[in-house]
Amino acid sequence: MNEQQQTLWQFMAQQSDKLLTQTLQHIGLTFISLIIAVLIGLPLGIFIARKRKLSGPVLGVAGVLQTIPSIALLGFMIPLLGIGAKPAIVALLLYALLPIIRNTYTGLTGVDASVKEAAVAMGMSKWQILFKVELPLAMPVILAGIRTATVINVGVATLASYIAAGGLGEFIFGGISLNNTNMILAGAIPAALLAILFDFLLSRLQDLNLKKLKTAAAILPVLLLILACFYFIPSAYGGKLTAGFTPEFMGRQDGNLGLRSKYGLKIHTVVISDAVMYKACFEKELDVISGYSTDGRLKAYGLVVLDDDKKIFPPYYAAPIVRDDALQKFPELEKTLNLLSGKINDSVMTDLNYRTDYLHQTPERVAKDFLVAHNLYQPERGGSNGTVRIGSKIFGEQYILASMYTILIKGYTDYDVATKTGLGGTKICFDAMTNNQIDLYPEYTGTGLLAILQASQKDIDAVTGDKEKTYNYVKNEFERRYHIKWLQPLGFNNAYALMMRKKQADQLGVKTISNLKQYLERK
Amino acid sequence: MIKIDHLSKSFGKIKAVDAISFEVAEGENLILLGTSGCGKTTTLKMINRLIDPTGGKVFINGENIMDQSPELLRRGIGYVLQNNGLFPHYTVAENIAIVPQLLNWDKKQIERRVSELLEKLHLDKKYLSVYPNELSGGQQQRVGLARALVADPPVLLMDEPFGALDNVTRSKIQAEFKALDELKRKTIVMVTHDVQEAFELGDRICLMDKGKIVQIGTPAELLFNPANAFVKDFLKEQRLQLEFKALRLNDIWKYLPSQTPKQGSINLHGDVSFWSAIESFKFTSTEHLHIKHHKKDEYRSAGFEELMAAFYQYKKQQPHE
Numbered sequence: 050m051n052e053q054q055q056t057l058w059q060f061m062a063q064q065s066d067k068l069l070t071q072t073l074q075h076i077g078l079t080f081i082s083l084i085i086a087v088l089i090g091l092p093l094g095i096f097i098a099r100k101r102k103l104s105g106p107v108l109g110v111a112g113v114l115q116t117i118p119s120i121a122l123l124g125f126m127i128p129l130l131g132i133g134a135k136p137a138i139v140a141l142l143l144y145a146l147l148p149i150i151r152n153t154y155t156g157l158t159g160v161d162a163s164v165k166e167a168a169v170a171m172g173m174s175k176w177q178i179l180f181k182v183e184l185p186l187a188m189p190v191i192l193a194g195i196r197t198a199t200v201i202n203v204g205v206a207t208l209a210s211y212i213a214a215g216g217l218g219e220f221i222f223g224g225i226s227l228n229n230t231n232m233i234l235a236g237a238i239p240a241a242l243l244a245i246l247f248d249f250l251l252s253r254l255q256d257l258n259l260k261k262l263k264t265a266a267a268i269l270p271v272l273l274l275i276l277a278c279f280y281f282i283p284s285a286y287g288g289k290l291t292a293g294f295t296p297e298f299m300g301r302q303d304g305n306l307g308l309r310s311k312y313g314l315k316i317h318t319v320v321i322s323d324a325v326m327y328k329a330c331f332e333k334e335l336d337v338i339s340g341y342s343t344d345g346r347l348k349a350y351g352l353v354v355l356d357d358d359k360k361i362f363p364p365y366y367a368a369p370i371v372r373d374d375a376l377q378k379f380p381e382l383e384k385t386l387n388l389l390s391g392k393i394n395d396s397v398m399t400d401l402n403y404r405t406d407y408l409h410q411t412p413e414r415v416a417k418d419f420l421v422a423h424n425l426y427q428p429e430r431g432g433s434n435g436t437v438r439i440g441s442k443i444f445g446e447q448y449i450l451a452s453m454y455t456i457l458i459k460g461y462t463d464y465d466v467a468t469k470t471g472l473g474g475t476k477i478c479f480d481a482m483t484n485n486q487i488d489l490y491p492e493y494t495g496t497g498l499l500a501i502l503q504a505s506q507k508d509i510d511a512v513t514g515d516k517e518k519t520y521n522y523v524k525n526e527f528e529r530r531y532h533i534k535w536l537q538p539l540g541f542n543n544a545y546a547l548m549m550r551k552k553q554a555d556q557l558g559v560k561t562i563s564n565l566k567q568y569l570e571r572k
Numbered sequence: 573m574i575k576i577d578h579l580s581k582s583f584g585k586i587k588a589v590d591a592i593s594f595e596v597a598e599g600e601n602l603i604l605l606g607t608s609g610c611g612k613t614t615t616l617k618m619i620n621r622l623i624d625p626t627g628g629k630v631f632i633n634g635e636n637i638m639d640q641s642p643e644l645l646r647r648g649i650g651y652v653l654q655n656n657g658l659f660p661h662y663t664v665a666e667n668i669a670i671v672p673q674l675l676n677w678d679k680k681q682i683e684r685r686v687s688e689l690l691e692k693l694h695l696d697k698k699y700l701s702v703y704p705n706e707l708s709g710g711q712q713q714r715v716g717l718a719r720a721l722v723a724d725p726p727v728l729l730m731d732e733p734f735g736a737l738d739n740v741t742r743s744k745i746q747a748e749f750k751a752l753d754e755l756k757r758k759t760i761v762m763v764t765h766d767v768q769e770a771f772e773l774g775d776r777i778c779l780m781d782k783g784k785i786v787q788i789g790t791p792a793e794l795l796f797n798p799a800n801a802f803v804k805d806f807l808k809e810q811r812l813q814l815e816f817k818a819l820r821l822n823d824i825w826k827y828l829p830s831q832t833p834k835q836g837s838i839n840l841h842g843d844v845s846f847w848s849a850i851e852s853f854k855f856t857s858t859e860h861l862h863i864k865h866h867k868k869d870e871y872r873s874a875g876f877e878e879l880m881a882a883f884y885q886y887k888k889q890q891p892h893e
């Protein structure tokens with residue numbers, strides 16, 4: 050425990066710059082949206098307290114807005130407002146609206162009727178009654194609503210990092226993808242503390258007696274504005290180009306950290322979720338993103354991969370891996386699987402992924418079309434000489450490869466095939482293999498090296514610069530440890546990659562990451 | 573001063589007030605009396621436009637109130653609510669100063685007027701900076717009254733101002749109310765459903781039932797000349813006390829023993845109610861009251877027995893009910 054805390058403190062101390070920035074962004078996001086929500090919600094609440102017939106519909110709509118899952122709401126915002134602060138603030142303010150409108154309405158309608166009547170009878174005008182009687186008396190209830198909204202906002206603002214609006218979510222979600230507890234806590238603890246702190250401060254405000262409340266009501270807007278300004282302090286710097294990296298990429302040695310240390314790349318960076326990153330780049334919200342080199346979206350959005358000339362991204366060459374006993378049991382197998390060796394390069398794989406992901410063709414059809422086009426297709430022989438069990442992980446590329454192997458085995462041998470596709474992630478797939486549930490599945494050298502073998506840093510440094518070395522290392526180690534054989538690579542490398550819009554890259558003459566760095570440093 | 577002309581108000585099908593007409597003279601205290609739901613409050617609120625009539629007119633000083641801006645109209649009319657309607661977020665001083673603030677008085681003037689009123693209403697200065705919830709019901713009601721009186725409006729409307737108080741507090745405040753010099757000059761319309769209160773405080777009483785006026789007149793007229801069985805029935809309870817309250821000493825003047833005035837010994841005027849005359853025996857040690865007719869230069873003197881005798885003689889002269 051003590052040690053855990055120690056390292057957490059160390060992590061926080063080491064990342065104090067980022068922590069401060071993220072915390073300020075978090076506070077800023079929370080309060081900008083809160084101010085706008087108050088500016089909208091308060092008048093709306095007053096309005097429906099006057100026109101009670103409208104209270105049902107208005108509160109209903111605000112209620113529905115609040116039930117939309119946060120991620121979905123952020124997603125809806127992107128086509129409308131792009132990425133970054135704008136959509137995040139709008140999403141946050143939509144969540145904050147309900148408690149503010151509702152409490153304003155409840156507070157105003159709850160003001161003692163005889164007090165209101167006395168105000169009218171003494172000759173106060175409608176506005177005088179509103180500002181001198183109704184609002185002050187409803188203020189405790191309204192403040193309670195603002196308090197609820199603030200706490201909600203602190204929580205939801207963690208999700209702002211999905212769409213590059215910053216905040217403590219960068220640490221939280223980065224930590225989750227990297228399985229780094231300290232990083233998660235470094236984001237989660239300050240977020241929780243902020244929620245508790247604001248809740249406490251606002252509760253104090255609520256408890257103030259009515260007299261002091263008048264002063265407080267005057268100070269509050271000013272205070273909120275100051276807090277809201279926090280958001281602009283950290284983002285005051287800009288740059289020629291903007292990069293959007295996933296939280297995971299941000300924290301990896303073979304990611305942003307390597308970019309900084311090996312390339313010395315300094316680029317204005319925002320953190321964004323994988324789900325919206327490609328689109329954001331396409332829509333010129335971002336210029337450089339961290340993606341996977343064979344992702345179908347590369348093609349769909351006209352992006353191009355920058356060459357990793359200093360080889361910081363480990364190679365992720367794909368190859369079928371097969372149990373040794375299966376190779377003995379099915380002597381024809383190795384030869385058949387190797388028919389695909391070297392046949393699929395990056396752009397071919399990207400195109401195949403594009404067909405399934407964007408043209409929504411079935412993996413079977415994409416596989417067959419490819420084999421026919423490359424004169425590898427043979428009709429099924431209907432063999433019954435044993436059954437080969439093929440597995441795959443749960444994404445498109447793996448389905449396509451599994452289908453190709455199925456067709457090839459059925460066409461070239463007398464074996465039958467059983468497929469067990471969709472085996473979750475690497476761990477599930479590999480466990481199925483070692484437990485003799487499947488005979489083969491397509492794997493990537495980088496995954497083998499880092500996730501399965503969990504090689505030492507020394508070994509990693511020794512081999513990752515070269516694809517052959519990496520391949521040979523995993524091949525030998527798998528044979529030694531698991532009696533599993535890596536067959537010949539298919540040819541493509543589905544690795545981390547930096548990418549840009551092709552048009553922009555051409556214009557700027559950027560082909561490699563080093564080019565990018567040079568461009569950024571040029572005045 | 574106030575003229576009500578065929579005033580009506582319907583809430584949907586309910587005729588809360590049904591074409592009533594009456595007038596209130598300057599300086600008069602008119603009581604709207606009646607059972608619950610008979611339209612008293614509705615009538616009162618139509619005078620300062622808290623409720624807009626569905627028919628008829630109201631004139632104050634000959635001017636139709638619908639021709640004035642409601643805010644300005646209301647600033648010239650004091651209004652006291654049953655449960656005071658004080659602003660809980662204002663101190664006593666701020667509550668009283670609401671109308672002067674609206675009228676843009678200067679600070680000094682407001683301060684002077686507020687402390688003057690506090691004194692008249694027997695409220696300690698220490699309450700100035702206190703919030704209404706820290707006051708007793710009686711004190712709150714006094715502040716409510718002060719708030720209505722502060723700008724010295726010629727007209728005062730009061731909706732059961734003493735309704736929420738216990739009996740002891742109520743009679744104490746009622747007594748103060750009667751003695752308050754500020755109120756003597758005012759034209760007051762006051763709502764109550766307490767007959768005793770009506771007789772104690774009213775110059776005239778307007779008895780209402782189901783939105784209509786049953787009888788309007790002085791307490792004595794209602795008591796000794798009831799328009800119908802409803803009026804008689806309404807005044808049935810504690811009739812003797814009502815009669816005491818309805819009669820002025822002037823009314824029984826001829827039955828009282830005459831007397832030549834002694835210097836400085838006058839302790840009552842003829843316009844005082846019989847009830848107050850008997851009560852004064854409770855508070856003063858004198859055996860005899862020296863009374864001056866409040867219009868003529870005549871004097872009478874009476875002890876308790878002589879007073880009661882005069883009362884019964886007067887009663888005998890009244891037409892039999």
Ligand SMILES: Nc1ncnc2c1ncn2[C@@H]1O[C@H](COP(=O)(O)OP(=O)(O)OP(=O)(O)O)[C@@H](O)[C@H]1O
Nearest residue numbers: 583586588606607608609610611612613614615765
């Ligand atoms: N805002 C309203 N909407 C509908 N009906 C009303 C409204 N105000 C009053 N009424 C009705 O009008 C009638 C007269 O009401 P009002 O308040 O004038 O009675 P009141 O004589 O003051 O009674 P109380 O002694 O109980 O105060 C009642 O039947 C009441 O139900």
Ligand SMILES: [Mg+2]
Nearest residue numbers: 612613614731
């Ligand atoms: Mg009433």
